[in-house]
Amino acid sequence: MAWDFLKRLFSTGGSKNIAKERLQIVLIHDRADITPEMLDNLRKDMIDVITKYMEVDLSKIEMDFDREDRSVAFVANIPVTRIKRGVVASSAGKPEERKEQEKTANGGKKATPKRKSGQP
Amino acid sequence: MDPRIIVITSGKGGVGKTTTTSNIAVALAKMGHRVVAVDADIGLRNLDVMMGLENRVVYNFIDVLEGTCRLNQALVRDKRADTLFLLPAAQTRTKDAVTPDQMEQLCDMLRKEFDFILLDSPAGIEGGFKNAAVGADEALVIATPEVPSVRDADRIIGMLESMGKAPIRLIVNRLRSNLVREGEMLDVRDVLDILAIDLIGIVPEDDSVVKSSNRGEPLAFGDSSPAALAFQRIASRIVGEEIPFPSFEEEQNKGFFAALKKFFGLK
Ligand SMILES: Nc1ncnc2c1ncn2[C@@H]1O[C@H](COP(=O)(O)OP(=O)(O)O)[C@@H](O)[C@H]1O
Numbered sequence: 001m002a003w004d005f006l007k008r009l010f011s012t013g014g015s016k017n018i019a020k021e022r023l024q025i026v027l028i029h030d031r032a033d034i035t036p037e038m039l040d041n042l043r044k045d046m047i048d049v050i051t052k053y054m055e056v057d058l059s060k061i062e063m064d065f066d067r068e069d070r071s072v073a074f075v076a077n078i079p080v081t082r083i084k085r086g087v088v089a090s091s092a093g094k095p096e097e098r099k100e101q102e103k104t105a106n107g108g109k110k111a112t113p114k115r116k117s118g119q120p
Numbered sequence: 121m122d123p124r125i126i127v128i129t130s131g132k133g134g135v136g137k138t139t140t141t142s143n144i145a146v147a148l149a150k151m152g153h154r155v156v157a158v159d160a161d162i163g164l165r166n167l168d169v170m171m172g173l174e175n176r177v178v179y180n181f182i183d184v185l186e187g188t189c190r191l192n193q194a195l196v197r198d199k200r201a202d203t204l205f206l207l208p209a210a211q212t213r214t215k216d217a218v219t220p221d222q223m224e225q226l227c228d229m230l231r232k233e234f235d236f237i238l239l240d241s242p243a244g245i246e247g248g249f250k251n252a253a254v255g256a257d258e259a260l261v262i263a264t265p266e267v268p269s270v271r272d273a274d275r276i277i278g279m280l281e282s283m284g285k286a287p288i289r290l291i292v293n294r295l296r297s298n299l300v301r302e303g304e305m306l307d308v309r310d311v312l313d314i315l316a317i318d319l320i321g322i323v324p325e326d327d328s329v330v331k332s333s334n335r336g337e338p339l340a341f342g343d344s345s346p347a348a349l350a351f352q353r354i355a356s357r358i359v360g361e362e363i364p365f366p367s368f369e370e371e372q373n374k375g376f377f378a379a380l381k382k383f384f385g386l387k
Pocket residue numbers: 130132133134135136137138139140166293294295323324325326327329330333347
């Protein structure tokens with residue numbers, strides 16, 4: 001009985017902590033409607049896209065969901081080691097394909113790539 | 121006072137919706153409000169037996185919607201409280217026997233007759249839930265302090281929010297304080313942290329709930345068991361009384377000092 005008491009006094013929590021942690025994790029996925037496989041694929045796709053434009057430190061990439069009440073933000077922290085030279089920013093497809101699309105969209109005019117100042 | 125339509129719901133089944141509906145209905149009626157408890161669980165009706173009124177059911181609300189009978193013919197008056205009525209569900213129909221439009225129609229009819237319209241919803245997120253919730257202004261979500269129940273409650277809260285129900289308030293049912301003290305059950309605070317909605321009641325695990333359902337006498341009719349008191353407090357909070365929750369720390373300390381006393385043989 002004394003042992004029970006001491007155990008209770010010094011215990012850092014039983015199964016309820018596990019329950020809470022599991023709930024928090026499962027609800028992130030429920031709320032974002034994202035399965036672990038989807039998250040994994042998203043991660044791979046993000047890395048594929050980003051490495052087309054810059055060199056990143058693959059070992060230090062952090063991607064996760066930031067949870068606040070019932071809203072979720074996807075936050076990625078991707079350390080850049082070097083920006084590649086002469087790559088056109090594009091939101092879809094390969095940079096070359098996108099250039100083709102832009103040509104037709106602008107009636108044959110070539111889009112001039114914008115470059116941010118302060119680039120290495 | 122404007123009539124209030126409140127849906128009592130949960131994601132998971134068997135967590136206490138029907139128990140809660142019957143007891144809150146009784147407690148509100150005892151305060152003198154005109155109350156109807158609507159069994160919106162078509163095909164699996166239970167509210168009639170929980171309230172002990174099963175032998176007096178003649179018609180159900182689908183009969184009303186189909187014009188087979190008038191509303192007041194389908195309403196079952198509870199003789200134990202002057203202002204309490206049950207509107208039964210059809211037992212031999214399926215959940216798609218009514219449309220959301222028809223449920224809204226029904227709610228509008230009831231709004232003219234009652235102060236409180238309580239809708240006992242079926243479990244789940246299917247059509248039955250939508251039918252039960254569509255006509256409601258506000259919602260009570262029931263969850264037990266267990267992982268599947270809290271998870272499913274989160275889902276339901278999201279749906280209720282997107283349907284524009286407000287307020288949406290939480291009842292934590294079947295709390296076992298001994299387990300909470302031992303760190304083996306989620307505490308109310310944990311559940312609130314996770315679900316991030318307002319709390320309206322904490323109902324302890326209580327054997328008298330089973331006894332009362334055996335008899336068909338809702339606890340709120342007079343019993344002073346812990347669960348009966350909890351349901352009465354919820355009813356009071358529904359009508360706007362400010363009844364403090366016993367502080368969670370206090371509860372914890374009580375447990376701690378009780379253990380301490382027991383340890384030193386002070387009983
Ligand atoms: N606070 C409680 N203490 C003990 N038993 C409870 C409590 N609340 C519900 N129960 C039991 O749980 C079972 C399911 O309750 P019910 O109200 O029918 O749930 P639902 O309508 O959500 O399916 C019933 O057998 C009931 O007696």
